[in-house]
Amino acid sequence: MTLDWETVDRRARSGDQPGVARLILQATEAERLAFAKAVEAGIKDTEPDLRWRADVDPGPAMALAVIGTAPTAARAATMLLRRQLRDSWPQIQFGRLTQIADARQLDWLGELGERLCARLPTRDVWNGDEWAFVAGVLQAGDAQPPVTEGVVRGWLARMIRPRGERMPPLTMRLRDDPYLDVLLPGVFEIDGMGADIYNATWGEGSALPRSGTRFHDAVAALVAEGRLERKTILVAVIDRLARGDKPNALRPFVLLHDELAPTVDEIAAHALDYARLLAEGPGVIATLAQRCLRTLDDTGRLDLDTLLEASRPALLRKEKTPVKAQITWLEKVARREPERAGEVFETIAAAFGHPALEIQERALTLIAKHLSTLPGDAVARIADASTILAGDLPARAAAVFGTTVVAETVPELPPYAGPAPMPAPITAAAELAEEIAVLVHDESGIRWERVLAALVTLHADGRRAELAAVLPPLLDRYQGDLTAHSWNEGAALSCLGAAITAATGLPRDHATYQRLYGAVRIAWQEGRRGDTGSDLPAGPDGVLALRVAEIAVHLNGSMMPMLVATPTQVNGSIDAEALLARLARAEAEGWQPWSFDLEQALLRLPRSTAPEVLDRAAGLTSPAGRQFAQWLAGGGLPDPVSEPFTQVGETNARGEFLWDPAVTRRMAATLRPSRDGGLRLERQLLTLDPEKHPEWAPDQFGELPGVLSMVLPHHREVAAAWAIGELAALADQDQRGNGRLLPLLAECTGPVGPALAYGLAYTFGAKQEADRAAAVDAFLVMATGTEPFAAAVGTALADLASDSAVKLNRALPALADIHRSGASAAIWELLTAALPPLLAAGHRAVSDMLELATQVAVATGARAEIPGLAETAARPGSSRQVQEAKRLFSTLSA
Structure with missing residues (x-):
């Protein structure tokens, strides 16, 4: 029989996969090969989004036609990867596909599977549907998949998010999968795979696992029954943890490690890996490594040098709990091996560099307790190390070691040089075109000002021909931005498109011109943007859109040589003397600035003006000049x-908040x-x-x-x-x-x-x-x-922290950075405003803020009474809040 595309296309659009398969099977191989080009041409002419608009997806049947006619794996892969067909892979009746392949005696299905593997996605892989199709092709071609990220992600997604309500447990699915031994190692080797497991198991924001067997349980079960080799999996887990990843991505491997419960012999074999994890791994990984190393140490199988080397960076970790545990552990080691106690306590002295005073104090207290038993040279080195202690601890260290207190050096905050001047103006039409192309993608304020100034200036200089040669292509290239549509009629970019049309002499769109003219007129008559008759935004961004619309409306009605509102500094400010010069030029040349250009210029003037500028401005006689002089004389815009x-x-009717x-x-x-x-x-x-x-x-x-x-x-x-x-x-x-x-x-x-x-x-x-x-x-x-501002920020921070609108533990490191950068006086103002309400509320993070306040107070020599501090310091007990309150109170009272 003769194959024709019209028949195949009709059956495909009706979803008739069996019918298309029959047409292919009834033809000879020569007819199939001859029909290949017609299939390719027909699929290319098919709209990519037809499957979403049609009642039936034609893609699966068309894919069968590709398998039935393609001469090579390369040609078949090219067509199957087209959007029209790729989205349809999960719906292909695979039995029909293999039936056609068998009839044609294809020997390239394995190659086809390998080519498709190379194009599997590495992002947004939800349930592995694409992999499932490719895996079928590979199996039909008796080929092994390459271990690539796309393949492993697709395989894993298919394992942990299977389709169908009644599926075997994950353990069984893994056990029976033909590619388990080939692809499982990739789960450990490719970064981010653990995040896929985590999201499928627990879900975003959930602390509890979803129903079903979890990945770590399934792998551990296969190890226990001998299907997977224990040594291989344990090595893969430890290697994954050592290479690191995001916390959620590591969690499944931590759980698998715990499920495997390494023996002492296995821990000993990886002692150096665990030591590295203790020093460098994320918090939960460091805790795991610490636990394993302590188990090894308790059995006498941990080399002390390995422990000491790992402990030095571990004692500087930001997580306090493992650091405290490490100090306690090291003290135990020192007691057990007194001949090396000096080395151990020198290692503990590394905690003097910890950012938390609590940790520094713990290390100092412990060393002072054992000082009499330590060798003199070790004591001297520890004393030298104590110079980095912070807060009130240098004085205590000086008393312990008999040294002199070294005053903390407070860095000076370098003076701010002020905002930079505006970049040089644009002087060529080609440069303007380039800047507009960038502006479409990044609407920076500086770029907007340079573009508007150049558009007006180049047009006024009689360079319309140059503008007409380079700007109109931008209107075609960026139609969605520079042409007015229902979604952007009031946007500054769509107004810019109208201004480009005016500047280049293109025929203007009458409706757009009338719309912008009406918006400018309403803004002039009523001082309003937005609402009836105006599409411009009512907010501050609408001022820019209004100024661009003003240019579009008036550019060809007056030969305006320049804009007067172009800033002289990158923060938007205009030097009063520069605006004076612009308005003096306008007066001399007999032109008036456009209304909103002038108003924006006035709003950008500094708060104070030199007397000589005031005197010269008073001599201007044009309407714009007199308005400028009156503005300066009146002190400019009063603060609102x-x-x-x-x-x-x-909330909803049940009182539940609508957001999560x-x-x-x-x-x-x-x-x-x-x-x-x-x-x-x-x-x-x-x-x-x-x-x-x-x-x-x-x-x-x-x-x-x-x-x-x-x-x-x-x-x-x-x-x-x-x-x-x-x-x-x-x-x-x-x-x-x-x-x-x-x-x-x-x-x-x-x-x-x-x-x-x-x-x-x-x-x-x-x-x-x-x-x-x-x-x-x-x-x-x-x-x-x-x-003044810092006290107001402190009051606001305390208010927001009171009900966790702001998490104080996020803010404190930023405040500490400011202190270390030299703005200690301002941070002290912030802290003294924030502490009283936080102390009164007993906020759980106030201890860290008290600690920071002590460091700032020592550095600045501050002496002040903080409401509520004395009462907190006088409370009984040894809670950290009380201890930090006592520390700060003592510092301020010294």
Whole structure:
């Protein structure tokens, strides 16, 4: 018979896999090979997303046609990997496939399986459906799979997330799998495999295992019955732990290690590996290694040199519990081997470098207890090591060793040089095109200002032909961004597309022009962005969109030679003398700046102006010049009123919070202008009423931190109030990335109100280290200024920590970093504001804050009375909170 694509396609679209198979089987091999090109062409012409729009997925039947006609494994793999077919692999009737392969006597199914293995995904592998199909092809071709990440991930996913409600236990599935011996080693060798096991077993955020046999139980069972070699698996487990990974990814292997319960002989064989894990492994792994090494030591089979070498870095680990256990263990060893006690206690002295005073004190106390029994040279070396002790401990060490107290050197915070000047302006159309292409992907405030300034300047210089040669292709390349659509009509980028159209002389879209003209007119007449008649955002980002729309509307109506609002510094500020020069030029040349360009320029002026600039500004006579002079004489924009506002978490009818994890409250801020009238941009920028309930994962300004901060560079509290939701979500929803706004605000000026104070406090408690580092950088810059702020941040931090809106244990390392960087005086202000409410509440992390306060107090020589400290120090008992309170109280009273 003769094969034709129309018939195959019709049957495929009806889901008739048996019918397609019959057509292939009834043809001769010559007819099949001749039909291969028609199959390839037909599949290529099939829409990739047809399976989602059609009632029946045609992909499985088309895949059978590929197997039935392809001349080689390479050609078959190319077609099967096309999107139209790949998504359909799990639905292919595999019996039909092997029937066709047998009829054709194909000898390349194994090669086909190997080629498909090379393209298996390594991410988002949920249940291994693609692997299941490829495994069938390999088995049909009697081939072994390559041990690649895609293969191992697919195989593992198929094992731990099988399809079907009634499946054999995992132990049985592993035992019976033909590729167990080939692929199981890869689970231990490839990074991140443990995370797949963890997520399948426990699930995200769950401390309890799901039902069913767990991976470590199944592997241990196969070891116990001899199906897997115990030595091989134990070596693989220890090697995996030694190479490290994320905590969740290591957990299944820790459990497998515990399930295997290594004997003393097995531990001895891996003593050096366990020693390395004790020193370098994650916390839970170090504890495991410590337990194994102690077992070995208790039997007299641990070499003391190995123990001492591993102990030195282990005593500097941030986890206190294993460090305390290590010190106790070493003391026991010293008693057991008195001839080497000096070496042991010198090793214990390594704990003098631990960041926690509690650990330093424990080591010092223990050494002092045994000092009389130690050799003199060992004592001298320990005394030298004690110079790195912190807090109140140097004085105690001096009394123990009979040495002189070495005063702690407090690093000086280097002065902040101020924001950098703006980069040089763009002077060529080709450079402008390149910058716009980058802007589409990264809307930085600096880049926006350079692009707008160049677009206006190059157009005014009579270089429309150059612009017309390089800018229109951008409109085609980035249609989704630079062309107005229902989802971006008010975005600055879509307004930029209209401005490019105007600058290059392209035919303008009348509807877009009228829409932007109407938005600019409403902003002029009513001082409003957004709502009826205006698509522009009502927030600060809408100021940029308004300015771009103003350019698009007016560019060809007046030969404006330049923008006056282009900043002179990267934080958005404009030097008053530079704006004076621009307006003097406008007056001399007889042109007036556009309205919102001028208003943005005025909002960017510094808070103080040199007298000579005031005098020269008073001599300007144009409308813009007189407005500029009046603005300077009146002191510029008065600070708005910013007040804290508590948002309460939203609940359902049963009183359950709608989000998981629940956000019971979030601190925001209201804004109110402190005067009537003013600029048209002013009232909307300075009026903010947060919603009653927190927003889920807010991201209005997350991608535009520079745009936000540059609108009002000398009123940073306003920007913080608009963005407080994004900053709060870093801590209470574990979002990421929005902390980068804070260093930008730190380069700005203006009083610190509740929004910026709470914003810093939230970001100190961010889950991601990069966001916490951004808060540290911002705090350090602000500490060089003259505006008081640290006490407000401390009060906000204590408030947020009171109900765990911010996890204090996340924030404390950041505060310690600030102290070590030289801003100790500012951190002391923060701590003395935060400690009283935390002491009163008995917060569990207040002990660590007290310890940090002692270190800061010693370094700065601070003497102050902290409410509640004396009462806490006077409490009976030896809890850590009491001990740290006594330490700080003693330091402040000395």
